[in-house]
Amino acid sequence: MSTIQRRPVALPVTSELSEDNAKQTAEILNLTSRIQELETRENLTVRWDNLTQAFTVLESNVKNLNKLIQELETKKNNLTQQN
Numbered sequence: 001m002s003t004i005q006r007r008p009v010a011l012p013v014t015s016e017l018s019e020d021n022a023k024q025t026a027e028i029l030n031l032t033s034r035i036q037e038l039e040t041r042e043n044l045t046v047r048w049d050n051l052t053q054a055f056t057v058l059e060s061n062v063k064n065l066n067k068l069i070q071e072l073e074t075k076k077n078n079l080t081q082q083n
C-alpha cells in the first residue's frame with residue numbers, strides 16, 4: 001500500500017480575512033445606501049405623480065366653478081333687468 005501524502009492547506013491569515021470582511025461590509029453598506037436612495041427617489045416620484053393628479057383635479061374643479069359663477073351671474077343679471 002502506498003501512503004498518500006497530504007499537502008498542507010494554506011489557511012488565510014486573520015488579517016486577510018479581516019480585510020475581506022471589511023471590504024464586504026463596506027460593499028453591503030454601499031448597496032444598502034443605494035437601495036435606500038432609490039426607494040426614496042421612487043417614493044418622491046409617486047408623491048409627485050399624486051400631486052400632479054391632484055392639481056389636475058383641482059384645476060378642473062376651478063374651471064367648473066368659474067362656469068357656475070358665470071351662469072349664476074348671468075341669471076342674476078337677467079333677474080335684475082326684469083325688475
